[in-house]
Amino acid sequence: MEIILNLNKKQFKELLLDVMVGTFVRGGVADALGEDWQKFEKLTDYLVEQAKMAGFNDLVQNFKG
Numbered sequence: 001m002e003i004i005l006n007l008n009k010k011q012f013k014e015l016l017l018d019v020m021v022g023t024f025v026r027g028g029v030a031d032a033l034g035e036d037w038q039k040f041e042k043l044t045d046y047l048v049e050q051a052k053m054a055g056f057n058d059l060v061q062n063f064k065g
Helices: 009-032 038-053
Strands: none
Touching: 009 038
16 A cells, blocks of 8 residues: 655654654664564655655765664
């Protein structure tokens, strides 16, 4: 199933921030329970790639390490 959302830059930024915070919290809980926390990062990674492709480079940064 594919859902298309029409978001302006401000709305996309808020969605991206919400997903990132949610990923942080869910990942922390999963880690504390000994579960795989990395699976929660897939949606965040996808949205970051979409932000880059849309030219919203000011919303994302690449971190290595």
